[in-house]
Structures are given as C-alpha cells and as structure tokens.
Amino acid sequence: xxxxxxxxxxxxxxxxxxxxxxxxxxxxxxxxxxxxxxxxxxxxxxxxxxxxxxxxxxxxxxxxxxxxxxxxxxxxxxxxxxxxxxxxxxxxxxxxxxxxxxxxxxxxxxxxxxxxxxxxxxxxxxxxxxxxxxxxxxxxxxxxxxxxxxxxxxxxxxxxxxxxxxxxxxxxxxxxxxxxxxxxxxxxxxxxxxxxxxxxxxxxxxxxxxxxxxxxxxxxxxxxxxxxxxxxxxxxxxxxxxxxxxxxxxxxxxxxxxxxxxxxxxxxxxxxxxxxxxxxxxxxxxxxxxxxxxxxxxxxxxxxxxxxxxxxxxxxxxxxxxxxxxxxxxxxxxxxxxxxxxxxxxxxxxxxxxxxxxxxxxxxxxxxxxxxxxxxxxxxxxxxxxxxxxxxxxxxxxxxxxxxxxxxxxxxxxxxxxxxxxxxxxxxxxxxxxxxxxxxxxxxxxxxxxxxxxxxxxxxxxxxxxxxxxxxxxxxxxxxxxxxxxxxxxxxxxxxxxxxxxxxxxxx
Amino acid sequence: xxxxxxxxxxxxxxxxxxxxxxxxxxxxxxxxxxxxxxxxxxxxxxxxxxxxxxxxxxxxxxxxxxxxxxxxxxxxxxxxxxxxxxxxxxxxxxxxxxxxxxxxxxxxxxxxxxxxxxxxxxxxxxxxxxxxxxxxxxxxxxxxxxxxx
Numbered sequence: 001x002x003x004x005x006x007x008x009x010x011x012x013x014x015x016x017x018x019x020x021x022x023x024x025x026x027x028x029x030x031x032x033x034x035x036x037x038x039x040x041x042x043x044x045x046x047x048x049x050x051x052x053x054x055x056x057x058x059x060x061x062x063x064x065x066x067x068x069x070x071x072x073x074x075x076x077x078x079x080x081x082x083x084x085x086x087x088x089x090x091x092x093x094x095x096x097x098x099x100x101x102x103x104x105x106x107x108x109x110x111x112x113x114x115x116x117x118x119x120x121x122x123x124x125x126x127x128x129x130x131x132x133x134x135x136x137x138x139x140x141x142x143x144x145x146x147x148x149x150x151x152x153x154x155x156x157x158x159x160x161x162x163x164x165x166x167x168x169x170x171x172x173x174x175x176x177x178x179x180x181x182x183x184x185x186x187x188x189x190x191x192x193x194x195x196x197x198x199x200x201x202x203x204x205x206x207x208x209x210x211x212x213x214x215x216x217x218x219x220x221x222x223x224x225x226x227x228x229x230x231x232x233x234x235x236x237x238x239x240x241x242x243x244x245x246x247x248x249x250x251x252x253x254x255x256x257x258x259x260x261x262x263x264x265x266x267x268x269x270x271x272x273x274x275x276x277x278x279x280x281x282x283x284x285x286x287x288x289x290x291x292x293x294x295x296x297x298x299x300x301x302x303x304x305x306x307x308x309x310x311x312x313x314x315x316x317x318x319x320x321x322x323x324x325x326x327x328x329x330x331x332x333x334x335x336x337x338x339x340x341x342x343x344x345x346x347x348x349x350x351x352x353x354x355x356x357x358x359x360x361x362x363x364x365x366x367x368x369x370x371x372x373x374x375x376x377x378x379x380x381x382x383x384x385x386x387x388x389x390x391x392x393x394x395x396x397x398x399x400x401x402x403x404x405x406x407x408x409x410x411x412x413x414x415x416x417x418x419x420x421x422x423x424x425x426x427x428x429x430x431x432x433x434x435x436x437x438x439x440x441x442x443x444x445x446x447x448x449x450x451x452x453x454x455x456x457x458x459x460x461x462x463x464x465x466x467x468x469x470x471x472x473x474x475x476x477x478x479x480x481x482x483x484x485x486x487x488x489x490x491x492x493x494x495x496x497x498x499x500x501x502x503x504x505x506x507x508x
Numbered sequence: 509x510x511x512x513x514x515x516x517x518x519x520x521x522x523x524x525x526x527x528x529x530x531x532x533x534x535x536x537x538x539x540x541x542x543x544x545x546x547x548x549x550x551x552x553x554x555x556x557x558x559x560x561x562x563x564x565x566x567x568x569x570x571x572x573x574x575x576x577x578x579x580x581x582x583x584x585x586x587x588x589x590x591x592x593x594x595x596x597x598x599x600x601x602x603x604x605x606x607x608x609x610x611x612x613x614x615x616x617x618x619x620x621x622x623x624x625x626x627x628x629x630x631x632x633x634x635x636x637x638x639x640x641x642x643x644x645x646x647x648x649x650x651x652x653x654x655x656x657x
Contacts, residue, residue, distance in 0.1 A: 010557070010560050010561075011557055011573060011574060011575055011610075012575075013573055013575060013608060013610050013619065013622050013623070013626065014563070014571050014573045014608055014622075014626045014629075015563075015571075015626075016623075016626070017622075017623040017624075017626035017627045018565070018571075018626045018627065018629055018630050020627065021626070021627035021628075021630040021631075022630050025630065038623065040619075040623060041575060041610065041619050041622075042619035042620045042622070042623045043619075063560075063561065083561065083565070086565055086566070086630070087565065087566040087598070275556075
C-alpha cells in the first residue's frame with residue numbers, strides 16, 4: 001500500500017523528525033511504501049503531487065497546522081499527535097491501512113471523483129505544481145479554480161431568473177417580464193400571495209438575483225483560495241463583493257480582488273512570526289490584516305479611476321447622439337461584451353435604460369433602437385459560447401461544457417453573465433471574441449432599426465420588440481461570429497495537448 | 509562548523525531530583541562552552557517548550573529542546589541518568605536525556621544536522637549504544653558517526 005505522511009511540531013527541530021523516522025520504519029517493516037514530508041525548522045520539501053495522488057492514505061502526525069493541507073483533500077486520513085506517532089508508529093500505520101481499505105475505491109484512483117465538490121480543489125493541488133508549470137499555466141489554474149466554484153452560482157441564479165421571466169410572461173402577459181422586476185422582494189417576504197403568478201415569478205427572479213450577487217465574490221474568493229489556500233478565502237470574497245457592489249468593477253475587478261487577496265494572504269502566511277503569536281495567526285491576524293489590505297486597495301485604489309472611466313464613457317456616449325447610428329450600435333456592442341456586468345457594460349446598459357425613461361410613448365425613437373441593440377449585443381456572448389462548446393467540445397473543460405448548456409438559456413434571457421465563466425477562465429481569447437460578435441450584432445440591430453421598450457428579458461420580451469425578424473437575424477449572426485472567433489483562437493492553442501489535459505484536471 | 513557535541517557536553521551517570529535540574533546542569537555546560545550566552549534566558553525558552561507538552565518519550569527518553577536567541581551554535585547536550593528522571597512520558601522516567609539547542613535564526617545546514625540526529629533517537633541500537641558508553645568521548649564518537657552517516 002502507498003502511504004504519505006506529514007509530520008510537524010511546535011519547535012520543528014526534534015519531534016517532527018523523530019515521528020518521520022518512526023513512521024518510515026514502521027511503514028517499511030509492515031511492507032508499505034511510505035513517504036514523509038517533514039514540516040520542520042529545516043524547511044519542508046513538499047511531497048511531489050504525483051506521490052500524493054498515488055497515495056492510498058494520508059497520515060498527519062502534527063501538533064500544529066499542516067501547511068497546504070488542501071493538497072491531500074479527499075484522501076483517507078489519519079490524524080494524530082506527533083508524539084503518538086513516535087510512541088506507536090506501527091499502530092498508526094495499521095490505522096491508515098484500515099482507512100484506505102474502508103474508503104470508497106474512487107478515492108484511491110488518484111483523481112478526485114468528479115461529483116465531489118472538493119474535486120474542484122484539485123487546482124489547489126495542481127497550482128502547487130511549481131516544478132514544470134510556467135507562470136501562465138499557474139495563472140490559468142488559479143483562474144479556473146475560481147471559475148469552477150463560480151459556475152454553480154451562475155447556473156442557479158441565471159436559470160432562476162430566466163424561469164422567473166418565463167412564468168411572468170405566462171402569468172402577466174407581454175409586459176410581465178418588465179413587471180416582475182418591479183415586484184419588491186419585501187412584498188414577497190411579508191405578503192406572499194400564492195395565487196399570484198407574477199409573485200411566484202418574482203420569487204424565482206429575486207432568488208436568482210441573490211444567487212448572482214455571489215458570482216463575483218465566489219470567483220474572487222476561490223481565485224485567492226487557489227493562490228493562498230484557506231487564508232485566501234476571506235480577503236478574496238470580501239474584495240470580490242466590494243468589486244461587484246461598491247466600486248462596480250464587475251468580474252474583472254473580481255479577478256483583480258482574487259489576485260490581490262490571494263497574494264496578500266500568501267505573503268502573510270509566509271511571514272515568520274514569534275511563537276506566541278502563531279496560534280492566533282490563522283484565526284485572527286491573517287484574516288484581519290489580509291481583508292483590511294485587500295478591501296482598502298479595492299476601495300481606495302480602484303474606486304476613483306473606475307468612476308472616472310465610467311464618467312468619461314457616459315460623456316462619450318451622450319456626445320454621440322446624432323452621430324452615425326450603426327457606429328453607435330457597434331460601440332455599444334463592444335462595451336456590452338467587454339466586461340459583462342462590469343463598469344463598461346454598465347455604462348452602455350445604463351445609457352440605454354436611461355434613454356428608455358426619457359422616450360415616453362414614442363414608438364420609433366432612437367432610444368428604443370439603442371435599447372434593442374444593447375439587449376441583442378448582451379445576448380450573443382453566452383449564446384456564442386454555448387454554440388462554441390457544441391461545435392468544438394474538445395476545446396473546453398468539463399465544467400465549461402456543462403456551463404455551455406445553461407448558457408443557451410441565459411443568453412436567450414439576456415443574462416450576459418452566462419459568459420463570465422468562459423471569460424474569467426481565458427480572458428485574452430474569450431473577451432475579444434465576445435466583443436466581435438456583440439459589435440456586429442449591435443451595429444446590425446441599429447442598422448435594421450429594430451426597437452425595444454423593455455429594459456430586460458431577452459427572447460421573453462419578443463412581443464415588445466419592433467422588427468423582430470431582423471433583430472433575431474442579428475443575434476444569430478453575432479452568435480455564430482463569436483463561436484467561430486473563440487474556437488479559432490482557442491484552437492490555435494490546443495496543439496499543446498498537455499495544457500488542455502491539465503485544464504481538464506483543473507476543472508474536474 | 510563546530511561539532512554538535514563535545515565531551516564537555518556529556519554527563520554520564522548523574523543523579524538528579526527532577527528534569528529542571530538535569531536541564532540546568534546540561535545548560536551550564538553549554539554556557540561554559542560558550543554555546544549559550546544567557547543561561548536563565550535559555551532555560552526559560554526550554555521551559556516554555558516543555559510546558560507546551562512534556563518532551564518525554566517512550567523507551568526512557570527525554571528531549572528538552574528549543575530554538576532560542578541565546579544559543580550561538582546548534583548543540584546537543586547529553587546526560588545519562590541511571591535511576592531515571594521524569595520527563596512526562598507515559599511509560600516512566602527517562603534515563604537518556606538529550607538537550608537540543610538551536611539558534612533562533614538557525615542556518616539551514618545546522619538544522620538539517622539536528623534533524624538527522626532526531627531521526628537517530630528513534631533507533632533502539634543507537635539508544636543501546638549510548639547506554640553502554642564508557643566515557644564521554646564514546647558518546648561524542650557515536651553521535652558524530654550517526655549524524656555524519
């Protein structure tokens with residue numbers, strides 16, 4: 001049987017090594033293959049990931065926290081005090097063998113089972129592959145860790161919102177999709193009317209909205225987790241929330257928060273500290289300091305430039321009134337797809353909805369065309385990615401392909417965020433592809449002169465769209481362009497099979 | 509690099525009332541050899557570690573130890589206590605006492621030597637040889653041989 005162990009004690013000069021020796025002796029005496037990582041004062045040489053992957057069981061003989069414990073997630077584990085390992089190593093070896101025997105067979109196969117939510121911590125393991133893994137690969141592994149944890153939020157929230165729209169349309173007619181967004185969630189909590197279809201629709205819509213509120217924090221939190229292990233989670237989540245809510249920096253800001261929080265936490269974890277402080281480091285000092293620093297960077301450093309960008313973009317759009325409408329459509333399309341819920345997207349969307357309020361009851365105003373272009377351009381990113389996962393499934397990870405299924409519905413419902421998991425995992429190839437498709441769609445809709453007087457809803461507000469056929473044609477064309485662009489860009493990379501394989505591991 | 513242990517740091521067959529006394533006896537030798545700068549400061553550090561959890565181990569072993577700013581060079585002090593001295597081990601008093609002193613900063617190389625030594629303590633043959641040693645230089649030879657191997 002293959003065993004691995006970690007030994008560690010407060011001083012790190014005696015028990016750590018005695019326990020390691022005792023376990024190695026006892027393991028070999030019992031005919032097992034055992035490798036021990038001594039996390040002592042003389043420094044620790046991490047066990048190679050493949051050795052951990054191949055291990056049938058893990059022994060922690062420790063009096064202090066195991067460093068990078070996530071590497072061993074999902075393995076049958078025996079944890080004892082370091083002294084116990086010295087006094088009764090054979091008994092502990094026996095215990096570990098028992099654990100391995102009684103554990104489900106899948107665990108010993110090396111790769112975490114796909115259904116295991118902690119399977120997604122594989123990247124924590126994979127991100128430790130510093131030997132051989134270049135910076136680019138590691139960055140991608142960190143991003144994919146965040147993405148794999150974010151996808152369930154996107155799927156749950158997006159589908160609930162889409163279902164809310166559908167029910168609203170059935171229950172309240174063609175204005176239903178607009179009405180559902182106007183139901184106050186407090187009404188649902190205080191006076192829910194079970195006979196009201198619209199309220200049921202609003203219930204789904206708001207729960208979906210709340211799930212969406214965790215999208216960027218989860219992305220940031222788990223990017224930081226991949227970088228720094230558990231200490232990264234708090235600064236990452238808090239930084240992500242600030243990005244999404246306070247400074248409106250969207251998922252790109254969330255990625256930044258994940259990296260900032262992760263590296264601050266990692267830096268703190270690696271600080272040498274007086275022994276007296278050590279017990280309170282993981283529970284008090286590291287969360288406190290890392291969260292303070294990450295939050296401060298997000299608010300004080302990112303806040304002002306982002307506001308400036310938003311203000312300038314808004315000014316620019318307002319000045320374009322009267323200019324070439326097709327060009328305006330192209331620019332709005334580019335903006336919608338750039339950061340999907342981030343500052344640039346918000347400027348374009350707000351520009352459209354503000355116009356909607358100003359237009360009153362006119363039926364052919366430019367503002368209605370702008371709204372139509374913005375919505376169409378916001379639908380093609382998820383649709384294009386969904387199409388790409390069908391056209392060239394091999395270019396995507398399992399998690400991405402599953403997200404692709406949901407992305408059809410999210411795109412059809414004008415939930416642009418459905419494309420974020422793809423964009424966050426591979427921004428440099430995905431975002432330009434999304435922008436290209438959305439720009440074409442936005443320009444075409446403006447050119448065709450389709451109109452829309454609802455701020456949201458996607459295909460569910462079809463009855464409110466004027467000039468529906470060219471409108472749909474523009475969406476189809478943009479979708480196809482995005483799908484082809486992204487498969488071409490990703491395809492040029494897939495020659496490197498090893499990286500794809502690694503990504504598959506990351507997402508598994 | 510100075511040796512981990514010298515004959516002056518070995519006490520064969522001493523009788524002591526408690527672990528504090530044997531630790532102090534060894535620490536005084538370390539101080540006399542210029543390896544510990546502040547005796548009381550060093551002993552306080554050893555005691556602090558001992559209070560975390562007693563360092564007695566099964567098989568009659570006690571390993572008081574610490575990393576301390578008052579230590580200049582990684583050092584092993586050794587005392588043999590035939591009638592035993594309690595180090596909190598479950599199976600009774602310790603007859604072999606190792607005082608392991610490491611400097612706070614601790615160069616990598618030195619710490620690796622201490623790590624090798626710690627591993628040797630597990631081996632019954634090493635303990636038996638120490639029990640049988642006739643004179644301090646025998647102990648020094650044993651340790652040097654094992655740690656170098």
